[in-house]
Amino acid sequence: MQEIFGLIKEKAEKLFADGSVNRVLGWKKGETEYDRIPSVFESAEELEEFVYDGFCAANLSKYLIRESREDGKIAVLLKPCDSYSFNQLVKEHRIKRDNIYAIGIDCDGKLDIDKIKAAGVKAIQSIEENGSEVIVHTLYGDKKFNRQDVLLERCLCCKGKDHVSGDEFILAQNRVDTTVKDRFEDVRKLEAMTPDERFEFWRSELSKCIRCNACRNVCPACNCIKCVFDNEDSGVAAKANVDTFEENMFHIIRAFHVAGRCTDCGECSRVCPQHIPLHLLNRKFIKDIDELYGEFKAGADTETKGPLTDYRTGDAEPSLISDRGGSN
Protein backbone atom coordinates (compact mmCIF):
# COMPACT_ATOMS: atom_id res chain seq x y z
CA MET A 1 0.00 0.00 0.00
CA GLN A 2 3.08 2.24 0.07
CA GLU A 3 2.58 3.06 -3.60
CA ILE A 4 -1.06 3.99 -2.96
CA PHE A 5 -0.16 6.08 0.07
CA GLY A 6 2.04 8.31 -2.11
CA LEU A 7 -0.68 8.68 -4.74
CA ILE A 8 -3.32 9.59 -2.18
CA LYS A 9 -1.11 12.15 -0.52
CA GLU A 10 -0.21 13.68 -3.87
CA LYS A 11 -3.87 13.86 -4.80
CA ALA A 12 -4.77 15.51 -1.50
CA GLU A 13 -2.02 18.09 -1.92
CA LYS A 14 -3.27 18.86 -5.39
CA LEU A 15 -6.81 19.33 -4.15
CA PHE A 16 -5.58 21.85 -1.60
CA ALA A 17 -3.38 23.60 -4.16
CA ASP A 18 -6.12 24.17 -6.71
CA GLY A 19 -8.60 25.10 -4.00
CA SER A 20 -11.16 22.44 -4.86
CA VAL A 21 -11.44 21.45 -1.20
CA ASN A 22 -10.60 23.16 2.08
CA ARG A 23 -10.35 20.01 4.17
CA VAL A 24 -9.35 16.39 3.75
CA LEU A 25 -10.73 13.63 5.95
CA GLY A 26 -8.19 10.88 6.47
CA TRP A 27 -6.20 9.11 9.17
CA LYS A 28 -3.21 10.05 11.23
CA LYS A 29 -0.93 8.18 13.55
CA GLY A 30 -2.14 7.72 17.08
CA GLU A 31 -0.29 6.87 20.24
CA THR A 32 0.86 3.43 19.26
CA GLU A 33 2.27 1.78 16.18
CA TYR A 34 -1.12 0.36 15.36
CA ASP A 35 -3.39 3.19 16.40
CA ARG A 36 -4.75 5.28 13.54
CA ILE A 37 -7.12 8.14 14.25
CA PRO A 38 -9.66 9.62 11.86
CA SER A 39 -8.60 13.18 11.31
CA VAL A 40 -9.49 16.33 9.39
CA PHE A 41 -6.52 17.97 7.65
CA GLU A 42 -6.95 21.64 6.91
CA SER A 43 -3.90 22.37 4.82
CA ALA A 44 -1.24 20.70 2.71
CA GLU A 45 1.24 21.19 5.57
CA GLU A 46 -0.96 19.27 7.96
CA LEU A 47 -0.88 16.34 5.55
CA GLU A 48 2.60 15.57 6.86
CA GLU A 49 0.85 13.57 9.55
CA PHE A 50 -1.36 11.67 7.13
CA VAL A 51 -1.01 7.87 7.02
CA TYR A 52 -2.61 5.08 5.05
CA ASP A 53 -1.68 1.56 6.00
CA GLY A 54 -3.06 -1.71 7.30
CA PHE A 55 -4.35 -0.14 10.49
CA CYS A 56 -6.51 2.53 8.86
CA ALA A 57 -9.60 0.45 9.45
CA ALA A 58 -11.81 3.24 10.77
CA ASN A 59 -14.75 4.01 8.49
CA LEU A 60 -14.66 7.75 7.85
CA SER A 61 -18.12 8.20 6.40
CA LYS A 62 -19.86 8.90 9.70
CA TYR A 63 -17.70 11.98 10.31
CA LEU A 64 -19.22 13.49 7.19
CA ILE A 65 -22.54 13.98 8.95
CA ARG A 66 -20.94 16.87 10.79
CA GLU A 67 -18.18 17.81 8.39
CA SER A 68 -20.35 18.12 5.28
CA ARG A 69 -22.38 20.80 7.04
CA GLU A 70 -19.37 23.04 7.45
CA ASP A 71 -18.40 25.64 4.87
CA GLY A 72 -16.52 24.54 1.81
CA LYS A 73 -15.87 21.17 0.29
CA ILE A 74 -14.24 18.28 2.06
CA ALA A 75 -12.42 15.39 0.41
CA VAL A 76 -12.95 12.02 2.03
CA LEU A 77 -11.07 8.76 1.60
CA LEU A 78 -13.29 5.75 1.26
CA LYS A 79 -12.25 2.13 1.27
CA PRO A 80 -14.55 -0.16 -0.71
CA CYS A 81 -16.59 -1.15 2.37
CA ASP A 82 -16.81 2.49 3.50
CA SER A 83 -18.39 3.41 0.19
CA TYR A 84 -21.45 1.37 1.16
CA SER A 85 -21.88 3.33 4.40
CA PHE A 86 -21.37 6.50 2.42
CA ASN A 87 -24.19 5.61 0.02
CA GLN A 88 -26.44 4.66 2.87
CA LEU A 89 -25.89 8.05 4.52
CA VAL A 90 -26.58 9.83 1.24
CA LYS A 91 -29.77 7.80 0.86
CA GLU A 92 -30.89 8.81 4.35
CA HIS A 93 -30.10 12.48 3.64
CA ARG A 94 -27.70 12.54 6.54
CA ILE A 95 -24.79 14.00 4.62
CA LYS A 96 -24.62 16.82 2.08
CA ARG A 97 -23.30 15.10 -0.99
CA ASP A 98 -22.58 18.39 -2.79
CA ASN A 99 -20.06 19.40 -0.15
CA ILE A 100 -18.05 16.24 -0.52
CA TYR A 101 -15.39 15.05 -2.89
CA ALA A 102 -15.25 11.28 -2.41
CA ILE A 103 -12.06 9.48 -3.29
CA GLY A 104 -12.32 5.71 -3.43
CA ILE A 105 -9.05 4.14 -2.37
CA ASP A 106 -7.81 0.59 -2.63
CA CYS A 107 -7.62 -1.75 0.35
CA ASP A 108 -5.84 -5.05 0.74
CA GLY A 109 -7.51 -5.93 4.01
CA LYS A 110 -6.99 -4.32 7.40
CA LEU A 111 -4.93 -5.80 10.19
CA ASP A 112 -6.24 -7.05 13.49
CA ILE A 113 -3.80 -6.11 16.24
CA ASP A 114 -5.51 -8.53 18.61
CA LYS A 115 -4.63 -11.44 16.35
CA ILE A 116 -1.01 -10.25 16.29
CA LYS A 117 -0.92 -9.85 20.05
CA ALA A 118 -2.58 -13.22 20.55
CA ALA A 119 0.49 -14.78 18.94
CA GLY A 120 2.46 -13.63 21.97
CA VAL A 121 3.91 -10.47 20.46
CA LYS A 122 5.00 -7.92 23.06
CA ALA A 123 6.85 -4.59 23.12
CA ILE A 124 6.08 -3.65 19.52
CA GLN A 125 8.54 -1.13 18.09
CA SER A 126 7.23 -0.92 14.56
CA ILE A 127 5.18 -2.88 12.07
CA GLU A 128 6.20 -3.37 8.50
CA GLU A 129 3.82 -4.41 5.74
CA ASN A 130 5.44 -6.10 2.86
CA GLY A 131 3.02 -7.52 0.33
CA SER A 132 1.57 -10.70 1.75
CA GLU A 133 3.81 -10.46 4.80
CA VAL A 134 3.52 -8.49 8.00
CA ILE A 135 6.73 -8.12 9.98
CA VAL A 136 6.45 -6.96 13.56
CA HIS A 137 9.64 -5.54 15.03
CA THR A 138 9.71 -5.90 18.79
CA LEU A 139 12.22 -5.45 21.58
CA TYR A 140 12.64 -9.21 21.54
CA GLY A 141 13.26 -9.52 17.82
CA ASP A 142 11.14 -9.77 14.71
CA LYS A 143 8.05 -11.79 14.16
CA LYS A 144 6.68 -12.55 10.71
CA PHE A 145 3.04 -13.14 9.86
CA ASN A 146 1.18 -14.11 6.77
CA ARG A 147 -1.01 -11.07 6.11
CA GLN A 148 -4.12 -13.16 5.53
CA ASP A 149 -3.75 -14.72 9.01
CA VAL A 150 -3.86 -11.41 10.85
CA LEU A 151 -6.67 -9.68 8.98
CA LEU A 152 -9.80 -8.43 10.69
CA GLU A 153 -12.69 -10.88 10.57
CA ARG A 154 -14.67 -8.48 8.42
CA CYS A 155 -11.96 -8.48 5.76
CA LEU A 156 -12.17 -12.24 5.49
CA CYS A 157 -15.83 -11.74 4.56
CA CYS A 158 -15.17 -8.68 2.41
CA LYS A 159 -18.01 -7.65 0.13
CA GLY A 160 -15.52 -7.12 -2.68
CA LYS A 161 -12.87 -4.60 -3.51
CA ASP A 162 -15.00 -2.50 -5.85
CA HIS A 163 -16.40 0.81 -4.70
CA VAL A 164 -20.10 1.56 -5.02
CA SER A 165 -19.64 5.32 -4.94
CA GLY A 166 -16.96 7.94 -5.36
CA ASP A 167 -15.93 10.84 -7.58
CA GLU A 168 -12.51 9.46 -8.28
CA PHE A 169 -10.59 6.28 -7.51
CA ILE A 170 -7.02 5.53 -6.57
CA LEU A 171 -6.40 1.85 -7.02
CA ALA A 172 -3.37 -0.38 -6.67
CA GLN A 173 -1.89 -2.16 -9.65
CA ASN A 174 -2.07 -5.55 -8.04
CA ARG A 175 -5.41 -5.70 -6.34
CA VAL A 176 -5.81 -8.38 -3.69
CA ASP A 177 -8.93 -10.31 -2.88
CA THR A 178 -9.15 -11.18 0.83
CA THR A 179 -12.55 -12.89 0.88
CA VAL A 180 -12.23 -16.46 2.06
CA LYS A 181 -15.24 -16.92 4.26
CA ASP A 182 -19.01 -16.92 3.88
CA ARG A 183 -20.24 -14.19 6.22
CA PHE A 184 -23.28 -16.19 7.28
CA GLU A 185 -21.30 -19.27 8.25
CA ASP A 186 -21.19 -18.42 11.96
CA VAL A 187 -24.83 -17.31 12.00
CA ARG A 188 -25.79 -20.73 10.65
CA LYS A 189 -23.80 -22.44 13.36
CA LEU A 190 -25.73 -20.55 16.01
CA GLU A 191 -29.05 -21.25 14.33
CA ALA A 192 -28.26 -24.94 14.44
CA MET A 193 -27.90 -24.90 18.24
CA THR A 194 -30.78 -25.49 20.62
CA PRO A 195 -32.46 -22.38 22.07
CA ASP A 196 -30.87 -23.05 25.45
CA GLU A 197 -27.41 -23.34 23.93
CA ARG A 198 -27.98 -20.12 22.08
CA PHE A 199 -29.19 -18.44 25.23
CA GLU A 200 -26.07 -19.56 27.06
CA PHE A 201 -23.85 -18.43 24.20
CA TRP A 202 -25.34 -14.95 24.18
CA ARG A 203 -25.36 -14.68 27.95
CA SER A 204 -21.67 -15.40 28.05
CA GLU A 205 -21.00 -12.87 25.31
CA LEU A 206 -23.38 -10.08 26.27
CA SER A 207 -22.58 -10.22 29.97
CA LYS A 208 -19.11 -8.96 29.05
CA CYS A 209 -20.57 -5.70 27.75
CA ILE A 210 -19.53 -2.68 29.78
CA ARG A 211 -21.95 -0.35 27.97
CA CYS A 212 -19.20 1.94 26.82
CA ASN A 213 -21.43 2.64 23.79
CA ALA A 214 -18.44 2.48 21.45
CA CYS A 215 -20.32 0.16 19.09
CA ARG A 216 -23.11 2.67 18.80
CA ASN A 217 -20.89 5.71 18.53
CA VAL A 218 -18.77 4.29 15.74
CA CYS A 219 -21.64 2.96 13.66
CA PRO A 220 -22.45 4.99 10.54
CA ALA A 221 -26.00 3.65 10.61
CA CYS A 222 -26.51 4.71 14.25
CA ASN A 223 -26.86 8.37 13.56
CA CYS A 224 -29.87 9.69 15.45
CA ILE A 225 -29.23 13.07 17.03
CA LYS A 226 -30.91 11.90 20.21
CA CYS A 227 -30.45 8.20 20.84
CA VAL A 228 -32.98 6.17 22.85
CA PHE A 229 -30.11 5.02 25.02
CA ASP A 230 -29.28 8.59 26.00
CA ASN A 231 -32.63 9.15 27.61
CA GLU A 232 -31.84 9.19 31.30
CA ASP A 233 -35.45 8.75 32.30
CA SER A 234 -35.61 5.47 30.47
CA GLY A 235 -33.35 3.71 32.91
CA VAL A 236 -31.30 2.27 30.05
CA ALA A 237 -28.72 5.03 29.73
CA ALA A 238 -26.08 3.00 31.49
CA LYS A 239 -25.21 -0.55 32.35
CA ALA A 240 -27.26 -2.03 35.15
CA ASN A 241 -25.21 -3.63 37.88
CA VAL A 242 -27.01 -6.86 38.42
CA ASP A 243 -29.18 -7.48 35.50
CA THR A 244 -29.31 -9.49 32.34
CA PHE A 245 -32.35 -7.77 30.87
CA GLU A 246 -30.58 -4.53 30.23
CA GLU A 247 -27.83 -6.30 28.31
CA ASN A 248 -30.23 -8.22 26.11
CA MET A 249 -32.36 -5.17 25.57
CA PHE A 250 -29.48 -2.92 24.58
CA HIS A 251 -28.15 -5.40 22.07
CA ILE A 252 -31.48 -6.36 20.56
CA ILE A 253 -32.45 -2.73 20.11
CA ARG A 254 -29.04 -1.60 18.87
CA ALA A 255 -29.09 -4.26 16.20
CA PHE A 256 -32.77 -3.73 15.39
CA HIS A 257 -32.34 0.00 14.91
CA VAL A 258 -29.80 -0.61 12.18
CA ALA A 259 -31.59 -3.58 10.61
CA GLY A 260 -31.99 -3.05 6.90
CA ARG A 261 -29.51 -0.19 7.05
CA CYS A 262 -26.42 -1.92 8.42
CA THR A 263 -23.89 -2.32 5.64
CA ASP A 264 -21.95 -4.94 7.60
CA CYS A 265 -18.96 -2.61 7.66
CA GLY A 266 -17.72 -4.41 10.76
CA GLU A 267 -16.84 -1.32 12.76
CA CYS A 268 -18.91 -2.27 15.80
CA SER A 269 -17.13 -5.58 16.31
CA ARG A 270 -13.77 -3.98 15.65
CA VAL A 271 -14.11 -1.30 18.31
CA CYS A 272 -15.70 -3.38 21.05
CA PRO A 273 -13.18 -3.47 23.89
CA GLN A 274 -14.81 -6.64 25.15
CA HIS A 275 -14.59 -8.46 21.82
CA ILE A 276 -18.28 -9.19 21.64
CA PRO A 277 -19.11 -10.56 18.17
CA LEU A 278 -21.69 -7.91 17.36
CA HIS A 279 -21.57 -8.78 13.68
CA LEU A 280 -23.37 -12.02 14.54
CA LEU A 281 -26.40 -9.98 15.55
CA ASN A 282 -26.28 -7.68 12.53
CA ARG A 283 -25.74 -10.53 10.13
CA LYS A 284 -28.68 -12.43 11.55
CA PHE A 285 -30.93 -9.56 10.51
CA ILE A 286 -29.23 -9.35 7.13
CA LYS A 287 -29.64 -13.07 6.59
CA ASP A 288 -33.30 -13.04 7.61
CA ILE A 289 -33.99 -10.07 5.36
CA ASP A 290 -32.29 -11.78 2.44
CA GLU A 291 -34.25 -14.97 2.97
CA LEU A 292 -37.63 -13.39 3.66
CA TYR A 293 -37.72 -10.27 1.56
CA GLY A 294 -35.18 -10.88 -1.15
CA GLU A 295 -31.49 -10.23 -1.17
CA PHE A 296 -30.66 -6.72 -0.07
CA LYS A 297 -27.35 -4.98 0.31
CA ALA A 298 -27.61 -1.78 2.31
CA GLY A 299 -25.64 0.98 0.69
CA ALA A 300 -25.28 -0.72 -2.68
CA ASP A 301 -27.04 2.28 -4.19
CA THR A 302 -28.69 5.50 -3.05
CA GLU A 303 -32.27 4.90 -4.22
CA THR A 304 -33.66 1.46 -3.41
CA LYS A 305 -36.14 1.36 -0.55
CA GLY A 306 -34.85 -0.37 2.57
CA PRO A 307 -36.54 -3.64 3.49
CA LEU A 308 -38.09 -2.19 6.65
CA THR A 309 -39.54 0.82 4.90
CA ASP A 310 -41.12 -1.37 2.29
CA TYR A 311 -43.54 -4.31 2.19
CA ARG A 312 -45.26 -6.81 -0.07
CA THR A 313 -48.86 -7.83 0.48
CA GLY A 314 -47.75 -11.45 0.35
CA ASP A 315 -45.00 -11.20 2.99
CA ALA A 316 -44.53 -14.05 5.46
CA GLU A 317 -46.53 -13.93 8.68
CA PRO A 318 -44.65 -13.61 12.01
CA SER A 319 -46.04 -17.01 12.99
CA LEU A 320 -43.36 -18.39 10.69
CA ILE A 321 -40.96 -18.02 13.61
CA SER A 322 -42.98 -19.84 16.25
CA ASP A 323 -43.79 -22.53 13.70
CA ARG A 324 -40.13 -23.39 13.49
CA GLY A 325 -41.00 -26.12 15.94
CA GLY A 326 -38.97 -27.44 18.83
CA SER A 327 -39.81 -27.62 22.45
CA ASN A 328 -40.29 -23.95 23.05
Added chain:
Amino acid sequence: MPVKTTENGEFKPLIVAFCCNWCSYAGADLAGTSRLSYPADVKIIRVPCSCRVNPLFILRAFQRGADGVIICGCHPGDCHYTTGNYYARRRMTLLFSMLDYLGIERKRTRVEWVSAAEGVRFSEVMNDFAKHITELGENKKLEDLRCKKSLD
Protein backbone atom coordinates in the same frame (compact mmCIF):
# COMPACT_ATOMS: atom_id res chain seq x y z
CA MET B 1 -45.70 -7.80 41.31
CA PRO B 2 -49.09 -8.75 39.91
CA VAL B 3 -50.42 -11.95 41.47
CA LYS B 4 -49.20 -14.78 39.30
CA THR B 5 -50.74 -17.75 41.04
CA THR B 6 -54.30 -18.84 41.55
CA GLU B 7 -55.65 -19.66 44.98
CA ASN B 8 -54.55 -23.26 44.62
CA GLY B 9 -51.04 -22.28 43.63
CA GLU B 10 -51.22 -22.75 39.86
CA PHE B 11 -49.26 -20.41 37.62
CA LYS B 12 -51.36 -17.69 36.02
CA PRO B 13 -49.48 -15.88 33.30
CA LEU B 14 -49.50 -12.15 32.82
CA ILE B 15 -50.14 -11.31 29.19
CA VAL B 16 -49.84 -7.96 27.49
CA ALA B 17 -51.89 -7.45 24.35
CA PHE B 18 -51.21 -4.47 22.12
CA CYS B 19 -54.44 -3.92 20.22
CA CYS B 20 -54.94 -1.51 17.38
CA ASN B 21 -57.71 0.97 18.04
CA TRP B 22 -59.62 0.36 14.85
CA CYS B 23 -59.95 -3.40 14.69
CA SER B 24 -58.67 -5.51 17.52
CA TYR B 25 -59.59 -3.15 20.33
CA ALA B 26 -63.09 -2.99 18.93
CA GLY B 27 -62.93 -6.77 18.60
CA ALA B 28 -62.13 -6.99 22.30
CA ASP B 29 -65.08 -4.72 23.00
CA LEU B 30 -67.34 -6.93 20.99
CA ALA B 31 -66.06 -9.97 22.85
CA GLY B 32 -66.97 -8.15 26.05
CA THR B 33 -70.44 -7.04 25.02
CA SER B 34 -71.11 -10.52 23.65
CA ARG B 35 -70.18 -11.91 27.09
CA LEU B 36 -67.42 -14.06 25.67
CA SER B 37 -64.73 -14.86 28.13
CA TYR B 38 -61.00 -14.47 27.87
CA PRO B 39 -58.40 -14.64 30.67
CA ALA B 40 -58.53 -11.70 33.04
CA ASP B 41 -54.75 -11.56 33.04
CA VAL B 42 -54.65 -10.31 29.49
CA LYS B 43 -53.85 -6.63 29.87
CA ILE B 44 -54.85 -4.70 26.80
CA ILE B 45 -52.88 -1.68 25.70
CA ARG B 46 -54.59 0.34 23.03
CA VAL B 47 -52.40 1.60 20.20
CA PRO B 48 -53.48 3.68 17.20
CA CYS B 49 -52.23 1.06 14.77
CA SER B 50 -50.29 -2.20 15.00
CA CYS B 51 -47.35 -0.40 13.46
CA ARG B 52 -47.19 1.90 16.48
CA VAL B 53 -45.68 -0.99 18.40
CA ASN B 54 -42.01 -0.32 18.77
CA PRO B 55 -39.84 -3.38 19.52
CA LEU B 56 -38.87 -1.62 22.71
CA PHE B 57 -42.51 -1.78 23.90
CA ILE B 58 -42.40 -5.53 23.69
CA LEU B 59 -39.14 -5.83 25.58
CA ARG B 60 -40.42 -3.35 28.13
CA ALA B 61 -43.52 -5.45 28.70
CA PHE B 62 -41.32 -8.46 29.44
CA GLN B 63 -39.15 -6.33 31.67
CA ARG B 64 -42.15 -5.26 33.72
CA GLY B 65 -43.26 -8.81 34.31
CA ALA B 66 -45.18 -10.01 31.24
CA ASP B 67 -44.91 -13.69 30.40
CA GLY B 68 -46.29 -13.29 26.91
CA VAL B 69 -46.82 -10.40 24.52
CA ILE B 70 -49.30 -10.43 21.68
CA ILE B 71 -49.82 -7.76 19.04
CA CYS B 72 -53.21 -7.55 17.36
CA GLY B 73 -54.08 -5.46 14.37
CA CYS B 74 -56.45 -5.21 11.44
CA HIS B 75 -56.21 -7.95 8.83
CA PRO B 76 -53.58 -7.21 6.18
CA GLY B 77 -55.21 -4.97 3.61
CA ASP B 78 -57.69 -3.56 6.15
CA CYS B 79 -55.43 -1.26 8.16
CA HIS B 80 -57.13 2.05 8.96
CA TYR B 81 -53.98 3.75 7.72
CA THR B 82 -53.87 1.47 4.67
CA THR B 83 -50.43 -0.06 5.11
CA GLY B 84 -49.38 0.19 8.76
CA ASN B 85 -49.81 -3.48 9.49
CA TYR B 86 -47.68 -4.49 6.50
CA TYR B 87 -44.74 -2.65 8.04
CA ALA B 88 -45.54 -4.04 11.47
CA ARG B 89 -45.58 -7.53 9.99
CA ARG B 90 -42.02 -7.24 8.69
CA ARG B 91 -40.74 -5.67 11.90
CA MET B 92 -42.31 -8.22 14.15
CA THR B 93 -41.15 -11.14 12.03
CA LEU B 94 -37.58 -9.92 12.24
CA LEU B 95 -37.82 -9.11 15.94
CA PHE B 96 -39.29 -12.52 16.80
CA SER B 97 -36.61 -14.22 14.77
CA MET B 98 -33.96 -12.26 16.68
CA LEU B 99 -35.49 -13.23 20.03
CA ASP B 100 -35.37 -16.85 18.93
CA TYR B 101 -31.74 -16.37 17.90
CA LEU B 102 -30.97 -15.16 21.42
CA GLY B 103 -32.53 -18.33 22.74
CA ILE B 104 -35.73 -16.76 24.04
CA GLU B 105 -38.83 -18.95 23.74
CA ARG B 106 -40.44 -18.36 20.36
CA LYS B 107 -43.96 -18.92 21.65
CA ARG B 108 -43.89 -15.99 24.07
CA THR B 109 -44.58 -13.52 21.30
CA ARG B 110 -47.30 -13.57 18.71
CA VAL B 111 -49.04 -11.44 16.11
CA GLU B 112 -52.72 -11.98 15.28
CA TRP B 113 -55.03 -10.12 12.96
CA VAL B 114 -58.44 -9.58 14.54
CA SER B 115 -61.13 -7.39 13.00
CA ALA B 116 -63.77 -5.34 14.81
CA ALA B 117 -66.37 -7.94 13.87
CA GLU B 118 -64.40 -10.85 15.27
CA GLY B 119 -65.31 -10.84 18.92
CA VAL B 120 -65.41 -14.61 18.97
CA ARG B 121 -62.02 -14.83 17.35
CA PHE B 122 -60.60 -12.35 19.86
CA SER B 123 -61.64 -14.50 22.77
CA GLU B 124 -60.39 -17.65 21.05
CA VAL B 125 -57.02 -16.10 20.25
CA MET B 126 -56.55 -14.89 23.83
CA ASN B 127 -57.58 -18.20 25.35
CA ASP B 128 -55.24 -20.07 23.05
CA PHE B 129 -52.32 -17.72 23.66
CA ALA B 130 -52.86 -17.86 27.43
CA LYS B 131 -52.87 -21.65 27.22
CA HIS B 132 -49.50 -21.66 25.46
CA ILE B 133 -47.97 -19.21 27.89
CA THR B 134 -49.25 -21.19 30.86
CA GLU B 135 -47.48 -24.23 29.42
CA LEU B 136 -44.28 -22.26 28.93
CA GLY B 137 -44.34 -21.00 32.49
CA GLU B 138 -42.87 -17.85 33.85
CA ASN B 139 -40.70 -15.62 31.70
CA LYS B 140 -37.21 -16.07 33.08
CA LYS B 141 -35.01 -15.31 30.11
CA LEU B 142 -36.16 -11.73 29.66
CA GLU B 143 -36.90 -10.77 33.21
CA ASP B 144 -35.49 -7.74 34.95
CA LEU B 145 -34.50 -8.40 38.53
CA ARG B 146 -34.70 -4.71 39.36
CA CYS B 147 -38.33 -4.57 38.33
CA LYS B 148 -39.13 -7.78 40.15
CA LYS B 149 -37.94 -6.17 43.33
CA SER B 150 -39.86 -2.96 43.04
CA LEU B 151 -43.06 -4.72 42.02
CA ASP B 152 -42.98 -7.34 44.75
